Amino acid sequence: MSASPPQHDLPSVAGQFQIYGDFCEAAPYGSGHINDTYAVVFNQSGRPMRYLFQRLNARVFQDPAGLMDNVARVTAHIRRQLEAAGADPVSRRVLTLVPTRAGQCFYADAEGHHWRCYLFIEQARSYDWVETPRQAFEAARAFGRFQQQLADLPAPRLRDTIPNFHHTRSRFDALCRALARDPCNRAAGVKADIEFALRREPIVDVLAGLHARGLLPERVTHNDCKLNNVLLDDATGEGVCVIDLDTVMPGLALYDFGDMCRTATCPTAEDERDLARVEMRLDMFAALVNGYLDSAGGFLNPVEKDHLVFCARLITFEIGIRFLTDHLEGDRYFKVHRPGHSADRARVQFKMVDSFERHEEAMRKVVEAARRAG
Numbered sequence: 001m002s003a004s005p006p007q008h009d010l011p012s013v014a015g016q017f018q019i020y021g022d023f024c025e026a027a028p029y030g031s032g033h034i035n036d037t038y039a040v041v042f043n044q045s046g047r048p049m050r051y052l053f054q055r056l057n058a059r060v061f062q063d064p065a066g067l068m069d070n071v072a073r074v075t076a077h078i079r080r081q082l083e084a085a086g087a088d089p090v091s092r093r094v095l096t097l098v099p100t101r102a103g104q105c106f107y108a109d110a111e112g113h114h115w116r117c118y119l120f121i122e123q124a125r126s127y128d129w130v131e132t133p134r135q136a137f138e139a140a141r142a143f144g145r146f147q148q149q150l151a152d153l154p155a156p157r158l159r160d161t162i163p164n165f166h167h168t169r170s171r172f173d174a175l176c177r178a179l180a181r182d183p184c185n186r187a188a189g190v191k192a193d194i195e196f197a198l199r200r201e202p203i204v205d206v207l208a209g210l211h212a213r214g215l216l217p218e219r220v221t222h223n224d225c226k227l228n229n230v231l232l233d234d235a236t237g238e239g240v241c242v243i244d245l246d247t248v249m250p251g252l253a254l255y256d257f258g259d260m261c262r263t264a265t266c267p268t269a270e271d272e273r274d275l276a277r278v279e280m281r282l283d284m285f286a287a288l289v290n291g292y293l294d295s296a297g298g299f300l301n302p303v304e305k306d307h308l309v310f311c312a313r314l315i316t317f318e319i320g321i322r323f324l325t326d327h328l329e330g331d332r333y334f335k336v337h338r339p340g341h342s343a344d345r346a347r348v349q350f351k352m353v354d355s356f357e358r359h360e361e362a363m364r365k366v367v368e369a370a371r372r373a374g
Contacts, residue, residue, distance in 0.1 A: 010053065014040055016107040017098050017117045019051060034060055039120065050120035051098065055113050061246060064106065064114040066159040071245045072097060072105040078149045092121055092240050124231040124240050130264045134237060136284045137291035139230045140260055142239030143222060144296030147253055150220035151299050158220060158249050165223055165247065166255040168318045172204045175321045178328040186328050190343050196350050197321050203314055207252055207307065215303045221251035225259040253300060254307055258315030260288050266352055271344045278348055280355040286366045297374045305371060309363045313356040320349030
């Protein structure tokens with residue numbers, strides 16, 4: 001754990017949850033940038049036991065109670081499925097919320113901040129970078145299994161924790177509005193990037209149009225499918241548990257797969273300035289396809305499978321225009337560490353879009369081979 005001291009009164013917060021034993025220590029944990037996360041150690045009958053505490057970011061998640069209702073419903077549903085299937089141990093394969101002493105799934109402190117607590121999953125870890133095709137395969141299989149487990153989640157519909165999160169038309173229209181206003185006089189410096197984005201407006205409505213026609217069903221989706229949101233077993237490398245459930249809400253299955261492709265097939269950081277290094281990795285794409293279809297292939301319909309290649313391009317484009325919009329608006333959403341930081345990020349996404357377009361035929365052959373094998 002990090003040596004940096006916690007910024008919050010963790011002993012007081014921990015005392016609100018059904019945890020028994022003596023509080024020992026707490027330290028910031030993980031690489032997330034949204035919520036405040038701590039690993040907290042208790043002495044329980046002479047043994048150190050870890051729990052994960054998180055304070056939700058109210059600026060990003062404006063309905064924390066609704067969000068936590070989603071998390072509680074999703075984890076309970078997956079737990080029931082695992083128990084019915086005889087999975088062992090269940091507590092390593094789904095997040096376990098620790099209830100408060102009042103029996104709630106979260107605690108609101110005196111300042112109105114919302115806290116939650118999970119059992120800590122030991123002997124497994126997440127990775128910020130995809131290093132091998134095996135990791136890509138396991139992550140994709142875990143995300144596909146997560147979607148499959150929630151395919152029969154009973155009504156009511158989950159809450160939208162961030163409305164229009166993957167509504168590409170809304171993101172494109174926001175770019176156009178930012179371009180028309182140009183409040184920071186930055187448009188001239190990103191002219192080529194703007195032209196790249198505007199030329200691709202025809203792809204913006206493809207998935208939404210298929211959904212409107214009833215060809216792509218609404219499903220329960222994760223909406224943040226990066227490798228570091230899957231815990232891989234230390235011993236076997238298996239993807240054992242999907243984490244970071246804050247954006248789990250109704251969506252299209254292809255949104256999740258597209259985000260996997262965006263992050264796992266890129267060989268560089270998202271703010272790489274040497275664009276010559278940015279090129280999609282076909283071996284990683286193949287690993288993602290095979291892992292995803294291994295677990296999700298049984299419930300995806302033919303139209304979803306037909307658009308596995310396209311969604312990689314669309315979601316990468318969507319993230320790119322979000323970065324570009326924020327650059328034009330003066331860096332209001334994404335944290336930046338240098339001038340033009342979000343413009344650099346947009347260019348990486350756009351270079352990946354270009355790479356997906358150039359490798360489309362090879363990607364289609366990968367998908368066709370995986371479908372035949374399945």
